[in-house]
Amino acid sequence: MDKKIAMVDDDTDLLNIYKPVLEKAGYIIKTAFDSSEGLKLYKEFKPDVIFVDLSMEHFDSGFVLCHRIKSLPEAKKSKVIIMTSAGHETGIRFSTDTEEEKNWIKADDYLEKPISPRDLVQYLNEKIFKEK
């Protein structure tokens, strides 16, 4: 069965870039522009992996979206991966440096932007779906 990937990012260019590449690699991909659309998409589409941009609508919503998804009962089956171009923590919640933050957010992995399309495909193939 084809793997389902969801991607939530407010930068439409990034969705433009990753969508055709992941499709070509054999994944089914759907996209959303913000966290409320993202949550809706997750519930309807039930993806295996959802990529969430950290800094939509002023930095916090990526975390909030991740937390909300992880609070759903069906979320056990899917992985939430946070993508971020944020630097080190400077008071604003850019990163997940502390254990406390990690426990609250419960993201499965963190990727730092920029991520080349090639690397993203490789990441899915070799890290996420390899064992399956």
Added chain:
Amino acid sequence: MKIENGKILVVDDEKGMREGIRRILEIQGHKVDTTDSGALGIQKGIATEYDIYFIDLKMPDIEGTQVLREIKLMYPEAICVIVTAYASIDTAVETTRMGAYQYIPKPFEPDELQILVHRALERRWYILEARRLREEQAKHLLEVAHEQSRMRTIINALDDGILIINQEGQAVLFNPGFLKLLDINQEISIGEPVLEILPTALRDQIKEIFSGKGSVNAIKQEITIHPPAKLVVMANTTPVMGKKGELLGVVSVLRDISELKKIDIIRSQFVDMAAHELKSPLTAVQGYLELVVDKTLGDEPDLYDSYLKRSLDRTKSLVNLINDLLNITRLEAGKVRRELNRQNIKELIIDRLNFFKNDISERALKVNVDIDSNLCVDADRDDLLRLFTQIIANAVRYNKPNGQVNITGRQNTHYVKIDFQDTGLGIKKEEQDRLFEDFFRAKNEFTRNITGTGLGLTIAKKIVDAYAGKIKVESEYQKGSTFSVYLPFAKQNNFTIKNSP
């Protein structure tokens, strides 16, 4: 040691005696004044202090003892020699008791007189020298006392905390700033051991200097004091060395750097956000270019063309962002050289509308300008152009196709007020307060495809603030916004209004 050229007064009613003494003493280089009566003697003797007074005991008007008393009253250290033809033990005793230096009976030999004067001047020298030393010492003591209290006042008035500790760890000196910064409420007196009440970090600094025996030059360290919370102190501890290079003690100077730390954090947050905003367009450009270069999606020339076009757009937005960042840095530097000139508002607005000509026609916007042609402010032209660029850019970019932009300029009591009204997307109530935050951009389904740096209004506000003006926004979501810029009007406008008939 003696005075070489003495100043001598002779008080004697007998002319031969007066002139005799004068002649003998003047030969030796002394200056001799004479008077022929007791009354004049007192007058002259008190007016100036002489080195030696020769006083005749028996004078027709006033007794010599009276003259002696008056002079001694005025100058207790004066050297008075009593001259008399009627020598008696009684007068000798009496005048000596009154403070006379010597008693010389008439007649006397010149030699006798010279020896007497020689000794008297010797004595006089010691008296004057002692007096000089006394005065100097008094003056010095006064200076020292004055200097100490002045230093004390200065040290006590310092915001910085100062603590001096000797090798035994006892407080030698500290000021109120020290107690305040370290939040020490207990009473400390000089000579009391203080190491134990100091924050650990500071105590360690001091101990390190002591254990280095002078080999450690200075230790500078940030110390966080809690409580009171959030107080960050820069502690600078240096050794106090004696003349032989031995370690006498340490001086710790404490400075409250809490405010600096706060600024530091804000600054690094800004840098972090800027880096983040710079990375976003780069991520897109890099992604697009990789697809084009690798031909990842196969033979799709049109698609790749569109990718290149988007890359170009994002690169342009990146340049805009960098320019905005530079503008902000420039505005924040606070040492901007502004050339204040009379600026015509209407002319500048027309200039900016021309700048956005293409964007306006692309969206088929209708622009109305209603500004008094005489409306002026005193400002730097570049500042105003930058300000209007930012606001008109928003009115154009966030407008709906076939929308309107109405720009009106009016002068009210204190300000020139320029309104930029658009029929654009509007701003949600909850987002209006955040409009002027760095990098804030209203994000919703309508704004998604509008590029912007999130710094435009930050810049606009900084410019307006620099002229003691203000910027306000009224907006209704999905209906449109009005940005109002208030700038202090050119002084002459005021003048013209008051004086116009």
